[in-house]
Amino acid sequence: MSESLFFSTTLWFSILRGLQITILLTVLSMAFGLILGTALALVRVYGSALASSVAATYIFVFRGIPLLILLYFLYYGAPQISFLRTGLLWDVLFSSAFGTCILAFSLNNAAYLAEAVRGGILTVKKGQIEAGFAIGLTTRKVISRITLPIAMRNCLSQIGNETIFTIKASSIASIVTVRDLLGQAQYVGNIYYDNITPLLAAAILYLVLVQIVERLIRWADRALKPAPLAGAKGKRPNQLQVVS
Amino acid sequence: MHATLPFLPYIVGGLAVTILASLVTFACAVAIGLAATLWMTTGHPAAGPIVRAYVAIFRSLPELLCIFLVYYGCEIALQKAAVSFGFRPIPISPFLAVTVAIGVQFGAYSVQIFSDAHRSINPGLFEAAHALGLSPRKVTTRVAIPLILQAAIPGLSNLFSVMLKVSALASVIGLEEVTRRAKIVAGSTREPFAAYAVAVVCFLVIAAAAALLQARLERSFRSTREA
């Protein structure tokens, strides 16, 4: 490791610029991925046999394809199909490297998050669902008010894991010219012939990012905590509405 | 496409490294995660802080850095030790370095999965086991571990499929697995799409095998639960 490089402004300036890309890419693709992933998980568990197998196929394929290769095909492969090279889709998505990254990362995240949410749904105890039906809730309400909140809470730390994977995986975007935190670090490393020092600098920023994710997950965990039983000193009227 | 065909055995040959590396690192990660989770549940005062610090640090390190540090860092340390203690330096095999680096690192993720799984289990089951007069060790081996593993299957399957692709990073220290070989072939033949398509097929085949195993495990667990 070289101290002069570690403390150089060139290095830190570069990786801070990469940090913006990492954050933007992670936040956007996690948001899209969570929406699509939750939908997929619901279809997989409650959908008709056909819909469920379509969702299962999606999850299988997009979890199976390495993100690097998915991105490569979407960015370099799509323009080889002529009808994709004109029109709205090209202008909005494929003409920009960053847009294509968001697409690829969201598709990939959706598959992983669908599995995580499905795992969460399966851990919801039968009694909790039966209680919902017993008090006369419709299936839809049981799912949205009981199953999903409990399922989400049960798979929260997996969502956290997934967020961290995405933060790390942003470096894959380098292959389509989008340089994230790690991409910038490797780039600086290639200029100064030092593969390791820039990675140490990147590790410090990762440490901060992961801490932020952990805080957010803990906060979400508290927010999704079920209402305390009657008699306990609870002050969460909004949670009690679930039963009303 | 026809320029890539002769390279088919070469790319597919990388599967051995991909499968072996991801299986061994996965086993390593699961063992670490399970051990750490069980230690936490004993309520030992040191367990919480140590496991939390481990998770925080190893989830943050870039995998690439971890591999470099284990492989080159240990190499340099061993060389220095060899000089001062007068023994012949032993080279570390890249495979061992990757197993340690990725296994320890992903152990941190599996701690998360297992502690989630533990939390989703009805505490009454443990109490019942104690009430039956099982020894604490038996409660752990006969009740806690099976239940935790069962609840952790979906999460572990996600983790495995991430690790399958992370094994590609092993190429930086010379282990040629599928992705690296596809990249080499893409550069050599200038047919990147064909080379990567072959790699995709390789990964989907492994994913299919993993999915079959997962479905079987889930089914067998479910039947025992309903029985």
Next chain:
Amino acid sequence: MTIWRKRLQAAAILLGCIIAGTPVSAQQQKYVVGMDAAYPPFVSVNSDGQMIGFEIDFMNALCAEIKIQCEIQNVPYDGIFAALEAGKIDVIAGGNNITDERKQKYLMPGPYLRGPLAFIVPVSSTIDGSKESLKGKTVGTVGGSVQEKYMREQIGRETTVKLYDSMDAAVLDLDAGRVDAVLSEELQALPGYIQAKPDTYKLAGKSIYDPAYMGQGKGLMVRKTDASLAENLQKGIDAMIANGKLAEFSKKWFGKAVPAR
């Protein structure tokens, strides 16, 4: 107790086997040469997984010339400098250009090959490689390379530079129309793209021989502590230039005798 001791012994032996991996041969020192085999015609792999290319022929002949034992390893560029520092490899080959910055950190025996930079453009393009013709255009090249340095220092801010991790990716984006030109080494561009698809690409304008970028030619990289190895390699390169071997290899791989100096 004895069972445990035996088990422990077995485990220790097993661990030793795993750690040791490959046995060390102490009789004769073997030098390990590392290069990333994804850059034809410099170095690539054939369908048997063997590394081939100008650099392979050159390194084998060079080691024979100075009578040292060499083993060539395929090392990805992302880890190649760490491998050199840690002593896993002793020489980096694969077509690195000699620059002043690189010479500050490593010994660079050479040059053994000298080729210019050139812009690859679609045949219909009007770009001629001048600063004016590139104004407002987007140029793709490989990140961290001398080409990138040339773009930043000689062409300036009015041209957008996009950085790829391989020349192939940059040329794919030229196909997609996301970049207007790709700055490449002529030796790499000619057989790979221009001669392969003469109806699609052409070289724009004059080749660039600026000494600050390509002018010092290509060299090997050796740790500064290995001065005698570097000296040896330099002698070997000089001999191979004198006896015409280098010219022979460049004819074989680049289709013409490329000047070494």
